Amino acid sequence: MHSEGHSVKLRDAGLLRGHVALQATLLAAVAALTTGANPASAQQAQREQRIVTSPPAAQVLRARPGITPFALNTIIAGPPAVSGEAVIELDIDFTDSKIYNPATGQYDLVRLRSYRDTKQAAPPKIPFVAPTIEIVPGETVRLTLHNKLPVANQNCPAPDGNVNTPHCFNRTNLHSHGLWISPTGNGDNVLVSINPGVDFQYEYNLPPDHPAGTFWYHPHLHGSTALQVSSGMAGLLIIRGSRLPAPPLPGDIDTLLKEPTGAPFAERLVLLQQVQYACRGDDGKIEVGANNAYVCKPLQVGGIDGYDQFGPNSWPRSGRYTSINGEVLPVFAGAQAGRIERWRIAHAGVRDSVKLQFKKMRPGASDDQLPDAQAQQDWVAANCLDAPLSHFALASDGLTRGQIAQRQTTVLQPGYREDLLVVFPEAGDYCVIDDQAPATATVNANLKSRKLLGRVNVGVGVSPGDDLKAFLQTQLLAAADRTMPVGVRQTVRDDLSNDLRLRSFAPHPDIQTNEIKGQQTADLRIGPAGFQVNGVPYDPNGAPRVLTLGSADEWTLTAGAPGHPFHIHVNPFQIVAIRNPTNVDVSVDGEPDDPQYAKLNGAWRDTLFVKQGYTAIVRSRYRRYVGDFVLHCHILDHEDQGMMQNVRIAIPDGAGGVANGHH
């Protein structure tokens, strides 16, 4: 095979900001491939094709202070300037793409609504994958959306006239999920509709004190949210920070996670998606095969065109696979034994819970064709060996934790982000597994089978020894010596030595009991009135829930079947307790059959799966921003059907009440 082909594939192996060692690994891999004969088998060639790359970086034009707006179309080299502008343009249109199907061992053709970066020189490897937006605190993000979807709206308005019937599939808007910015006007406003043919410029004024972390963006127009997000319209939104801790102000964890060379730890961007594409017959019905799994004939093109592609259990029944950066059963290349990697993971899917594990893979195991769920389950049992690998949770929903959590399993529900530090102990391949889970632990309320998500190629490196936690601790202490200023170095060291605490990097101080001014409740439930919050389906014109700027409340979150991921915009919340139906708090130790709540006590999130019959107690303070926004279920077809509520943060009046603008 021509050598250029290999080098192109390996150039971006999903690893960012690689240092010299990584480059050496890749060069060695390229050399091995180019000097050797053709790949040993078709499977190996197939797998090389599935080496996953990071989503493309959005092309950002940056203006520095002092440069006139007329110069915005000039690309300025070098690091972004604080207080500058980051200018991004995205088209929204149908995109022809392909998705690997392990049931057949072939790529299926798909045509999906997607984001396209108008300034990208060439389409990404998998064309539907949305670009990653990277910005810094203090920047103004000027993001223009061009809605180029057809004017002939599908299902618009809803035939029954009900706002909670999915409708207007080609209208859109944008949500910057997890950002602490204004929800109004041109800010993170999800109450506007950008119709086909319309351009709209969002202006996200990221405050200089915004936490750095892993966030994401996706459409959020009531009626079409699930359909568009499931089509792949979701991208990573990463805020990179360079602020050292300066007590009492926290620093960015990015300043600690550095190699001896000064380069950041090797990093992988991992965008989990569940694109539930279907092919339809002449009668408009979804084509299905054995066990009602979706099938597409050769040359048939899959798409997402209706809400019959959602609903309880539709995902497991469809036989579709969770993809990573657009690739199904991806291969993560370029890892090295004993080197710490930072995995920035976003669950941008809608219809399945993900229960992540890493296990050593049996040498020579071939994962290329796995016809169904049973085959997946059997394959993992036969080829993924030993106990799951310990990994280390750094941040939940982008917000750095007060203490790193050692885990063997990381559960991601729709909307969640997890930043993990991962060390692979030895050379060889590792399984990335989506483990089985009991019905009560998942958004589908059925026993979830065990699946393979992908594999990691790990090259020769150093041995971290048997105790990965001790290894990580040693590495982080050494990093603190190199990176932390004298005034805080000892504090950071003492915290790391004390069971991997990170108190100098956690962005939000705990909300103490004496700070609580009021109580809020949110009950997410499918009930007599349909998809409800507190017994009422979404009413865009109804009176919003009113919260008071500068105040803090304790929230009681509850959920009916199947359990619902609660998400609120603008201000995150801190988890105080999660009580099971017998009133036991499971937010510290988790549960024997379900680790998803373990070590969540005290953590900050913007999305939390509330299991059926459980009660989550969380606290939130409403800082800086007023205006109208929403809370909702992050099973997005539930949101489209009414499991959403308008929320308003209002300025308090002098008497402690709320001024709504009446007089």
Ligand SMILES: [Cu+2]
């Ligand atoms: Cu829900």
